[in-house]
Amino acid sequence: MPGTDDFDAFDLTVGPPEELVVVHGVRGGEGPPVLLLHGFPQTHAMWGPLAADLARDHTVVATDLRGYGESGRPTDGENHAGYSFRAMAADQVDVMARLGFDSFAVVGHDRGARVTHRMLLDHPERVARAALLDILPTAYVYAHTDRALATAYYHWFLFIQPADLPERLIAGDPIGYLHSLLGGWGSGLDAHPPEALATYERAFADPAARHAMLEDYRAGASIDLEHDAASDVAGERIAAPTLVLWGERGVVGANSESPLEVWRRAAADPGLVTGEAVTGAGHFLVDEQPAATTAAVRAFLCG
Numbered sequence: 001m002p003g004t005d006d007f008d009a010f011d012l013t014v015g016p017p018e019e020l021v022v023v024h025g026v027r028g029g030e031g032p033p034v035l036l037l038h039g040f041p042q043t044h045a046m047w048g049p050l051a052a053d054l055a056r057d058h059t060v061v062a063t064d065l066r067g068y069g070e071s072g073r074p075t076d077g078e079n080h081a082g083y084s085f086r087a088m089a090a091d092q093v094d095v096m097a098r099l100g101f102d103s104f105a106v107v108g109h110d111r112g113a114r115v116t117h118r119m120l121l122d123h124p125e126r127v128a129r130a131a132l133l134d135i136l137p138t139a140y141v142y143a144h145t146d147r148a149l150a151t152a153y154y155h156w157f158l159f160i161q162p163a164d165l166p167e168r169l170i171a172g173d174p175i176g177y178l179h180s181l182l183g184g185w186g187s188g189l190d191a192h193p194p195e196a197l198a199t200y201e202r203a204f205a206d207p208a209a210r211h212a213m214l215e216d217y218r219a220g221a222s223i224d225l226e227h228d229a230a231s232d233v234a235g236e237r238i239a240a241p242t243l244v245l246w247g248e249r250g251v252v253g254a255n256s257e258s259p260l261e262v263w264r265r266a267a268a269d270p271g272l273v274t275g276e277a278v279t280g281a282g283h284f285l286v287d288e289q290p291a292a293t294t295a296a297v298r299a300f301l302c303g
Contacts, residue, residue, distance in 0.1 A: 001062065002048030002193045004028055004055070011070075014094035019082070023095050024070035025063030029055025033101040034301060035092060036062040039110020040213055041181055041204060043069030045196040046109065049290040050297060058301070061099060065112060066091055067212030069203050079226075080219035083212065085118035085138075086227055093123050102126065105301055109133040109286060111216060117266075118227065121236045131243040131297055134252050134283050136262050138220055139228040144255075152251045155181070159217035167211055178204040186249045186282010193287070237268040243300040244275030245293065250282045274300070 001007060007028030015021050025044060034054055036047045044062040051060050064071040065088050074082045081087065092115065096104050105128050108116035113132040120127050141149070141156075150157065158166050170177050178200060183189035192200070203209045244263045246252040252259055264270035276296065281289040 001026055001045045001051060002195045003052040004048060007051070007055070007060075007062075012095055012098050014091050014098065019074060019077075019087075021066050021074050021091060022072040023063050023066065023091050025061055025095065026051075027059065027061050027099065029058050029060045031058040032301075033059045033061065033096065033099075033104040035096055035104055035106045036060065037065065037092065037106065037108040037112030037115050038062075038068070039108075039112045040068075040216065041178055041200060042110075042196070043199050043203060045069075045199040046192075046284075046286055048193060048196060050107075050286055050294045053294045053298065054301070059101075061096065061101075061104075063092065063095060065115065065216075067209070067216060069199065069209075073208055073212040076215050076218075079223045080215055081223050083215040083219040084223045084227065085115050085219070086122060086224075088115045089119035089122055093119065093126050096126070103128050105129045105131075107131040107133070107297055107301075110135060110283070114138055114220070114224075117238075118224075120238045120240060120242070121231050124239050127240045129241040129243075129301065130238075131245065131300060132263065133293075134246045134250055134285055136252055136255060136259060137228070137266055138224055139232075140262055142221070142225065148254070149251065156217060156221070159214045160221040163211065163214070166214055167207070170210055171207065174204050174210065175201055182284070185251075185284065186247055187284050187288045191284060191287045196287075238263075238266050238272060239268045240272065241300075242267065242273045243297070244273060245285060245296055246275075246277055247281035247283055247285045247288070248277040248279050250285075252283075253277050 007026040038046045047062045106116045113135045264273045278285045
């Protein structure tokens with residue numbers, strides 16, 4: 001992870017005996033604990049500058065989600081349950097408990113932010129505060145898809161096709177396709193530090209890793225929506241202070257509703273949710289505008 005040479009790497013086996021998974025991550029710094037969760041198609045390496053800054057006065061843990069980077073790739077499971085946000089959230093809660101933290105802050109980007117949202121609902125006693133970077137709720141996105149969003153989020157609908165059709169299509173030029181993703185959502189490819197980019201390339205070159213990432217999206221269009229619907233019926237809402245950040249030039253900011261208003265409806269108290277657009281950023285705001293993003297996250301965590 002760029003800028004974090006003094007962080008220590010770890011591999012922890014977590015989960016119930018019938019579905020153990022190894023989670024890879026790094027830890028550094030001292031102070032209140034904060035967990036950093038990456039998105040697609042990245043790994044924990046995306047957090048370099050932000051992690052290094054927070055480690056000045058926090059214990060920072062950054063992990064690879066199951067199926068990503070150097071973490072384990074469990075079986076798909078019925079209805080893609082092996083890659084549900086619920087399963088991913090449980091992994092991360094177990095990791096933090098194994099590291100000695102029963103309560104902690106979470107900062108998630110993209111798919112990692114969706115894991116964070118599920119964690120807020122499934123494990124409210126664990127999450128002291130949370131930051132959600134450049135997403136709207138999964139169920140909201142599917143319910144409000146129009147031509148513009150479907151065009152921008154075309155990969156959501158490609159990736160959920162049955163295996164192994166999208167896998168075979170991507171296999172034709174996996175690194176070229178990875179570069180198109182990283183350089184096509186509001187930023188150029190050069191926004192990503194070379195060291196971090198190399199880790200994404202290593203992971204994406206592995207067919208098993210690519211399949212696992214697609215299973216994440218298949219779960220998002222099936223079992224995750226079932227979990228979201230059940231949570232809604234049960235009246236489960238975000239109960240922790242939550243920061244919402246999005247890229248000024250990205251898809252989330254172009255939504256017909258303010259991201260803040262959408263997320264405030266997902267909270268037990270709308271006053272719990274604050275946030276803003278990050279000026280000059282697209283989807284990869286941590287990479288495109290590291291100083292502004294780090295400042296906003298730091299102010300929230302220390303507020």
